[in-house]
Amino acid sequence: MTTKNLIEDLRWRGLIHQTTDEAELSKLLQSEPQTIYIGFDPTASSLHVGHLMQVMMLRRFQQAGHRPIALVGGATGMIGDPSGKSEERNLLSPEQLQSNVDGVGKQMKQFLVFDGSSGAKLLNNFDWMQGYSYLEFLRDVGKNFPVGAMMGKESVRSRLESEAGLSYTEFSYMLLQAYDFVYLCREHNCRIQAGGSDQWGNITAGIDLGRRMLGKQLFGLTAPLLTTSDGRKMGKTEKGAIWLDPDRTSPYEFYQYWINVDDADVMRCIAYLTEIHRDEYDSLAEQTASDPGRRGAQKRLAQWMTELVHGAEGIASAQRATSILFGGEIEKATDAQLGQIFADVPSVETDRSVLSGEGWWIVEALQKSSLVKSSSEARRSIKEGSVYLNNRRVTDMDVRLTEADLASETVLVLRRGKKKYALIRFTTNR
RNA sequence: GGGGGUUUGUCCGAGUGGUUAAAGGAGACGGACUGUAAAUCCGUUCGCUAUGCGUACACAGGUUCGAAUCCUGUAGCCCCCA
Known part of the structure; x- marks a missing residue:
């Protein structure tokens, strides 16, 4: 995809929420390959669906011939971005942070190409922030931040008006992110920062700082947030x-x-x-x-x-x-097949001997599988018709499981309701 | 410090001394319908060795044949006076 198409494609996809100086940005992108960065908060050791918009954004730029930088915020993660948060964040320990940075970095490799002329870069702002002394930082960076302008930012204002308030630490967050942009511009000739629409304030702070410190024009581009039609964030379930x-x-x-x-x-x-x-x-x-x-x-x-x-x-x-x-009954399968299919379904093991003789009472099996919390609940479920053995509904509360009920050599499949499965494996020791 | 009120199941919220495991609602979980949807309808929603039994209405004790309901003390929350 060429750069010209890139902008068109982004617009068509509805991925452009706000930009700074769009005409100039568009010209810049078409003049020669650019470097663009997006920051990721290492709040966990894995990315989740909510991050995918941003990852894909980098990928789209890369495919159009630009160089993406995925910035993992080892330093900023220590502070906590107040944008869009209603409460002060708990600080992560440095060890936790490091393992998160590693995990997130590793995942990035899956989406971006890291070699070649427009190879992606994975950077950690802790690398350039750790040695920066507080005094120097205040003189170089802080001096360029009028408090009045900071107070005007949405992320700050909304928090000041709320109960939760805002600590000095979080208030300072935008300085760090702004400096990242300046640093990346200076060291990696990166002039564009993208992000979710909640990052607008941080991005424009960086642009201002770039003008003051480097006398350069930087650009920002935000994407809409991925929400459901009723306004909730996508990528989350109740769980x-x-x-x-x-x-x-x-x-x-x-x-x-x-x-x-x-x-x-x-x-x-x-x-x-x-x-x-x-x-x-x-x-x-x-x-x-x-x-x-x-x-x-x-x-x-x-x-x-x-x-x-x-x-x-x-x-x-x-x-x-x-x-x-979501198909019919499960029969004559093999352990290997079931094991693969139900790889993520909770499974428990129990001794095969329970199946012999009288057999194993279904109510006990349900409890063992954790599909129900109590025997009362097990009985209730059967009465309600929500229990399935190998995808066949169980209606009789007195059912006893025997060898004949195995779906494969050693496995039996229990289900409660429409989608909750559990596997029971029967083992023979000795 | 003095006075008054309040405290119920996951949550909200009724509750007359006696079929009250506790009305009603929400949520959740099931079932039917469907599209593995939405809406709708129906059922369930303390535990157990289960047509019975045990626990339960802040906590501890008391009155009574019988208490979530009455009394006393303790704790939490709320209001008024100092």
Whole structure:
């Protein structure tokens, strides 16, 4: 994709929320390859769906021939960005921060190309901040920040008006981020910073500082936040964030998250997060409108995202699991198949001997599997018809499980409700 | 420091000394319908060795055949006076 198309594409996708001096920015991008940076807060050791917009933004620029810098905020993460936060952040320990920086950095490699002429860079602002003394920083940087202007920033104002207030530490946050921009401009000739719309204040602070300290014009570009049609942040379930790390959120869960995206949100997700082209987008939009039941857009979105994040193997196993889990009875499977399909489903082991003789009471099995909290709940569930053995509904409370109920050599599949599965493996020791 | 009020299940909120495991609502969890959706409808929502039993209405004790309901003390919250 050429630069000219890049801007057009971003606009079409609705990814441009605000920019500074758009005409000039556009000219700059077309004159020669530029360097663009986005900062990431290392609040956890993995990125989550909420970060994907920004990661994709860098990727889009890279594909148009520009050099992306993913800045992991080892230093700024120690302070905490007050933007969009209603309360003071708890500070992370340096060790925790370091392991988060490592984790996030590793994930970046999956989305950006790190070699070649427009190879991405992964930088940590702790590297240039750690040796910067407080006195020097105040003289070089602080001097250029009129408190009046700082007070005017939305992130500061909203916090000052709220109960929670704002500590001096968080108040100072924008100086650090502003300095990052200046540093990157000076050392890496980076003149563009992008981010979510909540970063506008921080970005413009950096631009001001760049003008004062370097006499250079810097540029900012923000993307809208990824929210659902009813205004909540995307990428979260009741259980928490959808992580990119397969150990935190399995490929199957990840895939399912996108499959379940609301009709009202799905096209926006495709525009914001994927690289699906316009013609396909249009036909998916058309299909969602005329035949929403097919959920063609959701399936395509889920497939694209899962493949990007978890690769060909991840998408294959997610789809395989989906077809079994939402299919009919499970019979004559092998341990290997079930193990793969239910890789992320909680499983427990118990001794095979319980299956012999009388058999194992289903109520006990349910408790053992943690699908229910008490035997009362187990009985209730059976009465309500929400318990399934190998995907076949159990209606009789006195059912006893025997060898004949195994779905494969040693595994039996329990389910409660529509989507909650548990595996029980029977082992023979000695 | 003195006086008054309040404290119920996940949350909100009724509750007459006696079918009160506690009305009603929310939430949650199921089921039907559907598109693995939304809306709607229905059911469930303390535990157990389960047509019975045990715990439970801030906590401890008391009155009574019987208490979430009455009395006393302790604690939390709220209001008024100093």
